[in-house]
Amino acid sequence: QPFTIPFRTPSDCGAEEFFDISSLSCVRCGPNQRRSTTGLSCVCQSGYKTVTTDKASISCEKCLPDKPGVTKDGFGCIRCPGGLNNDGKCQCPPGDVLVERGLNGTLLEEARCETCDEDSPALSVPNRNGDRCERCLAAYVNTSCACKSPNVPGGGLCFPPGILSTNVNPTVTYSQLKFSVQSAWFLENLYSSSSACFGFSNLTACQALGNMCVMNMHSFSSASTDACGLFNTIFRFMGALSSTQGISYWRANLPWLYYGDEPGLASRMQTDPVPIGFSFRGKNKNTDFRLLAAVYDVRGEFLRWEQVGGQNLQLCPQPKTKQAAAFSFGTAYKESCVLSVAQLFATHPEPLFYDVFLDLGGGANTKLLPLPTLIQNQQYNGRFINQESMNNWYFSRRMFLVDTLSGREKSTSSQPKVIRVASSVKIRFQLVPRTQEGKVFPPLMTVTYTDVLITDLNAQTVATTFAVEYEMDQSEARLKTDIALGVLGGVAVLYSLLKTISWKRRIASSLIDLETMVKFLLFYAGDLANVFFAVTVGTGLYWLIFYKAQRFVSVLLPLPAQEEQFVTYIGCAFALKAVQFLHKLALQVTVDIFLIDWERPRTKTNRSVPVSGESKHDTSPVSIWRTYFVANEWNEIQTIRKISPTFQIMAVLFFLEVLGFSNLALRDPWSNLQRSPEEYTPSYSLTLRYGVAATLWLCIGLLQVIFFTVFYAHFVEDKIRQFVDLCSVSNISVFILSYRCFGYYIHGRSVHGHADTNMEEMNNNLRREAESLCAQRGLLPNTEVQTFQVSLTGRLGLQYKRIQESISRRNQPSRLTDASALSSLEPHFKAYQAMNHFLGSVIDHAHSDMDYIVKDKLMFENVIGMEFLEPTEKSIFYNDEAHTFSNVLYYGNEATLLIFDTLFFCVVDLGSQSFVLAAVLTYVQQVIFRFLRNSLGRKNLANKTLVDERFLI
């Protein structure tokens, strides 16, 4: 069994026990003893004198009947002139002092009761112990210590009559709780403070009166006799001539509580900047500001100058290093916590009052700037003026943090009915517009008090907040954004119109119908999305760069409330981009595609074997496997992109979360990536978060595009180029129509005539080509251009469409029964052959009425994406070395995909404030759309080329 001891406290011990501080237990006192008031030792019972022995413990001896009283020090017995009190000591009449010893310390035989001489010149009263006469305090009446009529007693002092009416109103109003309290403190001190202040210009009395006004929330009505009413009466009486420090709101001897009662002062305060400038870096770096407070106690005594922060305004317990961040300019600071009322009671038995100033520096000639304070609870004639519009605000000065005093009703030591806590203290800096030197207007302090009705002291809590905010006028930035949006939006309309016209031409239609309108809106959605995206990324980047990199402070971040419009713009960009993305997806999975097989059956005109005339038509079938191969490869390149989307996500996550780029989005002016956990971490700015994430996403995306199109495509593999090569080698051309009369053509006719051969010949062919022993691959002789944009004449388009329809009509009825399917497939293969033959002959210029010409596209045509020439007589094949046929694949729409992903990532992040979640959801979104695009694209391919889906693996 381990050592244990019973738990005993001094109050657990009985009346004749004391608490032994050595053994932590209760021990019985000696005879005739009882425990002392502390409980830690024993004293003699009443009527017994203490006799010291040589040991520490005392012994007690009964006083003899002739000297029955025990002296005050307890060590002797004495005869008493009057009676004995309950403690067994001598008792004198009230107002008298008890004298037990002579001047040289010898104990008298009999104690004496002396009456103190109250009148001038002695002016003496008994001291606190009642054993001596002392001079009474100077108390405005210097004829006698007693306050005789007509003098007026008040607050322990004595006033000559006629200074102020004694009819003062000692109530404190708790407007949140809708009741008033007759405060014991006010009852005791309001009249005396105001009289002493008014009648005798007593400095502490004036401060005490001011404090009472502050405890009453600075509230006043024009004619009242409460604390603020009395203060204002005295203030007006003082007259403007007696103003202090050249400030007309501050009268001599009085504390400065109000900034006059003229409304509209709030806006006028914001015209003169503070004569210091803040700078984030460089040799003039100046970010820390210092707030000083003159601290007064409730009696009006000046205690000290105190630097604000830490114990005084920052009530929440936080490490010093974190709390110091509140006074670093530009760092949005907020600390909140819930404090127990019991604890506030212990730490704030009496309220302290703070007059807060901003230290302007200047060495020995340091200047201070008084901070105007906005008390949210202040009432004027019963109205909460400071909760109304800024024009009605009344500024004031002086605040307190916790007031447990004014709510005491019976006496100043009873438990209060209500306590008041400054539940929110907010200091707001406003930047001077267009400043280049970090000038600010005088900061404004906003204080909100909460009235707490005391019901259960130990269980009650109160929430408090301390915040420092930085604000600048955002209207200019907003205007610029709106102008940019307007201008670019206009350009977008024009561009969309152009696209619509181009589209009309490509479908060979000139009717303006509902479809045209819808198409215009779809194009416009995409362009407008780009505009919104450009403007929002620009804005995000602007704040990121200008806020984080500025030297002298010239811009400050928008407050969360000012960011709403920005977030709306991002939402618009995302929604519109999604429309564009889905539109493109829908176009891609319905594109017309046909694989032209140039291979002709091998007749007997085989090089190695002599031909026999009769077997002219004796052909082995052309193998379909090359078509399968090409279709399979086309199926595989549908969703390849110029970037690796997963690597993109991983890289962004790595930069944001591992390298700490997300710390750039914190609301402070520092641009270091790693923050120690001891530092204060401000909240995130949505603007910066968006700016960092979008910029990072775009940059990494751009780097990836460059890497994949420049390095990877040249040195590792280029899937698009490989596909074109494959077409050439396999003797298969690809004909793609994205609109009725516009599309792409990949010329894949083998330069060797045949591709359907064995491995040896294939390799020989490849080698001959590598050694340039054969013709070039181009459509025109001696050219290498294999890829074209084609602009068809209406007739050709129509013809194509007709054959195409008979190829893909099988969808509807054929799958009812297998038997019917078998028979119904026949016409499709016929149509397939017809199409193969038709397109082949068109390319071979066999149809004179559907002939075509090959030309280069103008640069400008490429830029605006529209053909100037209308193909009326002949179709036009535009040389296209840039492989723009990838426009019907993911590959050619990297910009749209990248922006869509960026916006998706950012929108999720703005909603959840979690980059990891955004990354995961972006990945899931990509997987889903890629799966959709792949399976729908495969279905479409199978449908349009008749290649069985089983070969598209």
Add this chain to the structure above:
Amino acid sequence: QPFTIPFRTPSDCGAEEFFDISSLSCVRCGPNQRRSTTGLSCVCQSGYKTVTTDKASISCEKCLPDKPGVTKDGFGCIRCPGGLNNDGKCQCPPGDVLVERGLNGTLLEEARCETCDEDSPALSVPNRNGDRCERCLAAYVNTSCACKSPNVPGGGLCFPPGILSTNVNPTVTYSQLKFSVQSAWFLENLYSSSSACFGFSNLTACQALGNMCVMNMHSFSSASTDACGLFNTIFRFMGALSSTQGISYWRANLPWLYYGDEPGLASRMQTDPVPIGFSFRGKNKNTDFRLLAAVYDVRGEFLRWEQVGGQNLQLCPQPKTKQAAAFSFGTAYKESCVLSVAQLFATHPEPLFYDVFLDLGGGANTKLLPLPTLIQNQQYNGRFINQESMNNWYFSRRMFLVDTLSGREKSTSSQPKVIRVASSVKIRFQLVPRTQEGKVFPPLMTVTYTDVLITDLNAQTVATTFAVEYEMDQSEARLKTDIALGVLGGVAVLYSLLKTISWKRRIASSLIDLETMVKFLLFYAGDLANVFFAVTVGTGLYWLIFYKAQRFVSVLLPLPAQEEQFVTYIGCAFALKAVQFLHKLALQVTVDIFLIDWERPRTKTNRSVPVSGESKHDTSPVSIWRTYFVANEWNEIQTIRKISPTFQIMAVLFFLEVLGFSNLALRDPWSNLQRSPEEYTPSYSLTLRYGVAATLWLCIGLLQVIFFTVFYAHFVEDKIRQFVDLCSVSNISVFILSYRCFGYYIHGRSVHGHADTNMEEMNNNLRREAESLCAQRGLLPNTEVQTFQVSLTGRLGLQYKRIQESISRRNQPSRLTDASALSSLEPHFKAYQAMNHFLGSVIDHAHSDMDYIVKDKLMFENVIGMEFLEPTEKSIFYNDEAHTFSNVLYYGNEATLLIFDTLFFCVVDLGSQSFVLAAVLTYVQQVIFRFLRNSLGRKNLANKTLVDERFLI
């Protein structure tokens, strides 16, 4: 210009100015006045008496020459018996009192100097103000207040001679700084405290002596006269009979400082559990423990019982809610911070001493358990015994936090030379082994003091830590782990031997050479990695489940120091797994593969055309495109897996970081996933982190495997099945040799005889098969089994190898010049044809000496991965419907890959404590290895099958 005021403090004002608390500026005093000591008001100059006027300001009047002295209260003039002092007041000889007023308060004409009667019975001395005689304090000699020889004065008291030798040693030793200080406090109080304690059993004196010993780090040597030496002298003198509370180390009147000086007590303390049990959940939930401290001041006064936490032991400023977590059982708590020395000075002018107890509860009969304390700085005969092994430890009691007193050299109010701070306070709970009721041994408190040499008070800082740790004896768990490792390791040896034997058989060799040894080690690496992995995941999961879900506390997490072995095991698992993975990779990219084309040239024996005898050999070449297609598809399935590795990473990240599963790894007993930022966040346990991450990774991986093999493969696509189908349709068989005489065969002979045909016939063929109008695909007639494991006879293997070598020999010389390449390719194609013909004829049973049989594999053979039959006469084709040929692909090695990824993820996370970084690096690792596997695999494929790499896209 905004309002500004100059900054003035009371000390800025001149000698004839006072600080006006209303205007916060300096104001000149009236005539004959100077400022008071506070600087906030004016007082009369010396020699002037104060005259109150009706206004608040005073006026001063010079005292007339006949009464030149000013009274002490300043309001009157008086004649002095002696001279005047500097303040212009009367001066009396030292030891005399100055009397200015009569008993009733009237001012005397002339002041009187009175000498106090020191002797019994008056026993009076001047009071503090020097204006009155009072009884002197009881001070062990009760004949006179003066301490006359032979009595010994000490510490303001007077002792009779012969109690103790006055030769005491008042030095405090700072062993970290290697010097001693003659402490003013010790000088003043050491003798008096020890005398009063020893001679008069004075309780506070004994405590004060004990406190001095504590300030001296409990250090003592057997014969010394410093504080602890004196304490021990008195302790021994007291004798065992006077022990307090039944505890022999605690003597009456003395504080309890030591647990005796017998070594080895530390281990004996750990035999009796504390009589309370902790429980994490359920209706007996009991997690909060309460520490109580008896607080004494440096003078030995008992101040109060105080609950430990918050202001006393937890020096770092932290929110209350966080600090409370320190006293929640099972939550590893640690707070550290750097405190400024100046601040410690302000808050701890004198040290407080704490006797800490654990509250055992029990209502009115509450019991307390004293916490043994281990002072790291304690010296015994100059040795730091408590920094040595546990057997030498000396426990003690009583501690302090900050001692700014003992280092003061000149006087007790001078600035100290050194201060001492309890820089580390650690409370450690040790669980009773095999407890089911949450029993613990008495917690041990370990205190480390730091000596800070004061050089620059305002700049110096000191780091402090407060920690609560929970520990249990891990030797049993470790033993179990080791047993598991040993047993499983033995099994692994056997299994690896089996694998090696199987391998020897498969390469048709029976020699035990170096290669065999290496191979054995490689197999063993893989198996041992699995063993380590199983054991570590098991351990992690064990702790996760048993620690987080237990009701009554029965296990506690291993401390970070105890986790080293565990981390080593994980490292081993990872390293060994990496070896296995690289081995498998190397095997896979060197596998032998050949595509057998069954298609025979179409002779004139075409169904539709009559045959002419002469053109018997007139064949069109067999198209190579089907082979290209199959090779291309084989290339594509090389790195597909049974899971999506990226989805795996994303899902794990989502669970860990977004859903908050990472919070399960915190060192506290709670299993909720979301923690509020106001709560205390303990550190992470590596064991739990590994447990959570590995379990999550395996579970998600398993779910994915199930999803992809069951759902996805059936309803969406199964790449492996598709490949086998493709072989069948394309009339191509695949022959794979992973070892010389062991491999896989995919039978792909078309049931239609020809596959090299046009689209129409292909579709007809497919339809006929779907309608079961043709033969089945199997190798044996009327079977469907297309995939086989093959076990070759040595002869067949040799023959294959010979032809294979001539196919792939081109690697070495051919690429020197293109011209030579052209010619040198010829033999390869010959060899290709030969191989095609050879394998075809083997499958067709055309070689009687290389015949084969088809049979089923035994279940047990499958389980241990070894064939019992040795193929001596005939090769054996084992039916293999499970597609085990995927063993030469990623697909068939999912377990290895998944475990490798898991270990990679966990190892990165253990190293960096960042799941995001682990996820990113795991992704990068996967991409790199996939790229390697793909490109090396493609090269191998091109090499072995002669398919040009350009077709493997």
